[in-house]
Amino acid sequence: xxxxxxxxxxxxxxxxxxxxxxxxxxxxxxxxxxxxxxxxxxxxxxxxxxxxxxxxxxxxxxxxxxxxxxxxxxxxxxxxxxxxxxxxxxxxxxxxxxxxxxxxxxxxxxxxxxxxxxxxxxxxxxxxxxxxxxxxxxxxxxxxxxxxxxxxxxxxxxxxxxxxxxxxxxxxxxxxxxxxxxxxxxxxxxxxxxxxxxxxxxxxxxxxxxxxxxxxxxxxxxxxxxxxxxxxxxxxxxxxxxxxxxxxxxxxxxxxxxxxxxxxxxxxxxxxxxxxxxxxxxxxxxxxxxxxxxxxx
Amino acid sequence: xxxxxxxxxxxxxxxxxxxxxxxxxxxxxxxxxxxxxxxxxxxxxxxxxxxxxxxxxxxxxxxxxxxxxxxxxxxxxxxxxxxxxxxxxxxxxxxxxxxxxxxxxxxxxxxxxxxxxxxxxxxxxxxxxxxxxxxxxxxxxxxxxxxxxxxxxxxxxxxxxxxxxxxxxx
Numbered sequence: 357x358x359x360x361x362x363x364x365x366x367x368x369x370x371x372x373x374x375x376x377x378x379x380x381x382x383x384x385x386x387x388x389x390x391x392x393x394x395x396x397x398x399x400x401x402x403x404x405x406x407x408x409x410x411x412x413x414x415x416x417x418x419x420x421x422x423x424x425x426x427x428x429x430x431x432x433x434x435x436x437x438x439x440x441x442x443x444x445x446x447x448x449x450x451x452x453x454x455x456x457x458x459x460x461x462x463x464x465x466x467x468x469x470x471x472x473x474x475x476x477x478x479x480x481x482x483x484x485x486x487x488x489x490x491x492x493x494x495x496x497x498x499x500x501x502x503x504x505x506x507x508x509x510x511x512x513x514x515x516x517x518x519x520x521x522x523x524x525x526x527x528x529x530x531x532x533x534x535x536x537x538x539x540x541x542x543x544x545x546x547x548x549x550x551x552x553x554x555x556x557x558x559x560x561x562x563x564x565x566x567x568x569x570x571x572x573x574x575x576x577x578x579x580x581x582x583x584x585x586x587x588x589x590x591x592x593x594x595x596x597x598x599x600x601x602x603x604x605x606x607x608x609x610x611x612x613x614x615x616x617x618x619x620x621x622x623x624x625x626x627x628x629x630x631x632x633x634x635x636x637x638x639x640x641x642x643x644x645x646x647x648x649x650x651x652x653x
Numbered sequence: 654x655x656x657x658x659x660x661x662x663x664x665x666x667x668x669x670x671x672x673x674x675x676x677x678x679x680x681x682x683x684x685x686x687x688x689x690x691x692x693x694x695x696x697x698x699x700x701x702x703x704x705x706x707x708x709x710x711x712x713x714x715x716x717x718x719x720x721x722x723x724x725x726x727x728x729x730x731x732x733x734x735x736x737x738x739x740x741x742x743x744x745x746x747x748x749x750x751x752x753x754x755x756x757x758x759x760x761x762x763x764x765x766x767x768x769x770x771x772x773x774x775x776x777x778x779x780x781x782x783x784x785x786x787x788x789x790x791x792x793x794x795x796x797x798x799x800x801x802x803x804x805x806x807x808x809x810x811x812x813x814x815x816x817x818x819x820x821x822x823x
Contacts, residue, residue, distance in 0.1 A: 361674050362674060386717075389717065394697060406717075408719075458784060460697070
């Protein structure tokens with residue numbers, strides 16, 4: 357398959373990269389390249405200038421800083437999947453990263469790329485949004501921080517503007533009693549685009565869900581917080597949920613009701629609603645089990 | 654405009670002039686004549702173009718050649734020792750895990766990188782590890798058997814003797 361000609365730039369600093377993206381004709385940034393090169397090969401896009409971010413070291417940080425996890429936008433999915441401290445402090449993110457593409461893709465594709473491509477089926481977004489993550493975006497005008505729940509505008513449209521680069525994702529560390537989970541359904545067990553996905557964050561205090569955030573993915577133009585599902589879950593009793601009351605079913609139904617799915621080649625809208633309903637229920641159970649385990653001293 | 658890049662492939666340093674829109678796959682096949690790495694889907698789904706970049710498996714169809722500057726690449730041509738096949742290659746041949754052979758270089762390289770990290774996998778781990786390499790011929794069972802056999806060979810079990818040398822003229 358053929359890649360059209362373009363001019364390649366490899367800036368050494370962020371500022372240089374931002375300047376190039378602003379000033380060069382029809383320029384795009386490339387990190388891992390697993391989305392952008394596919395689009396160029398398929399003829400879905402053409403860029404006269406490609407600005408590589410692979411020389412910019414600050415995009416590769418992965419560290420704990422105070423009460424937060426800081427993940428550089430150019431960190432690959434396998435680096436997240438295999439990171440000891442992400443597996444310990446934020447296992448749901450390692451889980452989400454491990455479900456993307458194939459091992460080969462995960463060795464080059466980056467979390468920033470997954471978010472900035474902004475597909476409706478973006479797999480890193482639901483768990484990051486459920487965990488109240490934000491992203492730092494840099495340009496020649498300075499920096500801004502945007503909550504990821506406000507970052508997505510439409511399928512493949514985000515709030516990144518011309519000349520802007522996402523540098524890092526900042527996630528507050530979970531408090532004790534918090535459980536987070538990500539579940540995905542695709543038409544294959546591996547290497548598949550999500551037909552529906554769900555991420556659940558719950559906080560427990562004793563026997564009560566004191567807070568929850570349910571995010572559904574691939575069932576709307578952007579990853580979507582289900583306020584209805586949260587209303588059902590927050591305030592409910594943990595034991596009631598685990599003992600098979602109707603709460604779990606209601607949470608699933610609420611998440612499905614809050615979705616805005618389409619019919620496409622991977623499934624009909626009705627199918628997606630059914631799947632996201634079940635995925636949400638399963639994610640709630642897993643997140644709850646994770647939170648309870650954490651509470652046991 | 655072409656750019657001169659330095660790249661190490663199978664232990665040998667090369668200096669190659671590449672255009673920005675050349676992929677690593679183009680470089681390996683067309684400029685270095687290493688045609689063991691195959692063009693499959695060219696979209697990062699099938700894994701036929703898998704090579705090891707600094708030991709990690711990547712789809713060479715989705716890497717720009719210029720991005721491989723300064724890196725160390727291993728292709729299928731690089732894992733045998735002269736005429737002596739790598740134990741993984743021996744296992745694949747022995748078990749009949751090769752039919753048309755098109756997926757094989759990618760399968761073997763992925764297997765090598767996987768067994769380098771996990772020397773005692775179970776079947777489920779093998780299946781998951783190879784999930785990025787598609788095969789249209791074998792139905793995978795012989796490939797999984799070959800990987801399990803390769804595990805034993807890498808642990809020191811003596812591989813079966815195979816006649817892999819060229820036939821002598823009589």
